[in-house]
Amino acid sequence: MASAGAGGASARDALSAATDAFSAVGIDTPRIDAEVLLAGITGRSAADLVANREEQISPAESRSFSEAVRRRLRREPVAYILGSKGFRHIDLAVDGRVLIPRPETEMLVEFALLEEPGSVLELGTGSGAVALAVASEIPGCEVTAGDVSTDALEVARSNAVRLGLADRVCFFHGTWPTPGTFDLIVANLPYVALGDDLPPDVRDWEPPGALFPGETGLECFEEVIAALPGSGVEAPVIALEVGHGQGEQVAALVRGAGFGETGIHPDLAGLERMVTGRRQTTSP
Numbered sequence: 001m002a003s004a005g006a007g008g009a010s011a012r013d014a015l016s017a018a019t020d021a022f023s024a025v026g027i028d029t030p031r032i033d034a035e036v037l038l039a040g041i042t043g044r045s046a047a048d049l050v051a052n053r054e055e056q057i058s059p060a061e062s063r064s065f066s067e068a069v070r071r072r073l074r075r076e077p078v079a080y081i082l083g084s085k086g087f088r089h090i091d092l093a094v095d096g097r098v099l100i101p102r103p104e105t106e107m108l109v110e111f112a113l114l115e116e117p118g119s120v121l122e123l124g125t126g127s128g129a130v131a132l133a134v135a136s137e138i139p140g141c142e143v144t145a146g147d148v149s150t151d152a153l154e155v156a157r158s159n160a161v162r163l164g165l166a167d168r169v170c171f172f173h174g175t176w177p178t179p180g181t182f183d184l185i186v187a188n189l190p191y192v193a194l195g196d197d198l199p200p201d202v203r204d205w206e207p208p209g210a211l212f213p214g215e216t217g218l219e220c221f222e223e224v225i226a227a228l229p230g231s232g233v234e235a236p237v238i239a240l241e242v243g244h245g246q247g248e249q250v251a252a253l254v255r256g257a258g259f260g261e262t263g264i265h266p267d268l269a270g271l272e273r274m275v276t277g278r279r280q281t282t283s284p
């Protein structure tokens with residue numbers, strides 16, 4: 001790219017050089033990535049940068065931007081380069097130890113809000129995105145969140161401290177916490193099948209343990225849902241993020257675990273994204 005160089009450059013020149021370089025290697029959203037990176041580095045909003053594109057960025061910002069562009073050209077995700085990702089209304093610190101929270105996962109939080117739970121258990125918390133968003137949006141709700149990855153738990157715990165939510169979310173290592181009753185279980189477990197085609201940004205950079213449960217993509221659901229009845233954990237409602245085409249199979253697993261009423265919910269793109277299960281109450 002035309003380097004911003006030691007003497008700095010205009011935002012316009014820096015953005016257009018980066019956009020061209022990103023396009024040349026086949027990055028899907030070259031202009032947006034350039035704007036988000038420069039905004040993150042300069043501490044300005046992307047709208048402000050574009051509105052004032054003739055303004056110079058400082059030499060130090062130019063150097064940081066050149067380094068960020070170099071990393072992005074190797075397909076490192078923008079969120080890892082900047083070290084943060086917005087989810088709902090919170091900002092989470094993220095790095096290669098955790099999956100980058102996706103907008104579609106906000107469905108789990110939206111479902112939790114409708115349920116108005118007093119207690120929520122999250123399985124596979126990663127960066128803590130769902131647990132921390134639930135804790136921040138449902139006052140008084142007690143949240144318990146676990147992960148099999150100790151690396152991920154370190155990230156989640158430090159996000160909880162940074163967001164001032166450490167006293168509202170209790171973290172544990174593993175799949176199941178100590179036996180107890182919760183109003184709702186939510187989980188975005190790994191569900192990508194081994195042969196699925198993924199962009200290099202995901203395949204080469206995000207933790208495999210957060211993506212691939214095995215050959216079919218259903219293995220983690222099979223293992224975790226089958227273990228639920230013997231876990232000592234009780235909950236009347238469960239919500240699971242799923243991949244497109246997995247809805248019926250996951251709903252059958254959820255019914256098998258005793259949640260008689262199941263639903264398969266599409267995301268905004270119309271793809272199957274969430275399976276919910278509710279225990280049927282018997283009338284007296």
Ligand SMILES: C[S@@+](CC[C@H](N)C(=O)[O-])C[C@H]1O[C@@H](n2cnc3c(N)ncnc32)[C@H](O)[C@@H]1O
Pocket residue numbers: 098099100101102105123124125126127128129130146147148149152174175188189190191209210211220224
């Ligand atoms: C798809 S990521 C989701 C992370 C986060 N909840 C989010 O939505 O951004 C799945 C997470 O589940 C964890 N995980 C994988 N298998 C698990 C299991 N059997 N029990 C609990 N956590 C598991 C992974 O370590 C990873 O952090």
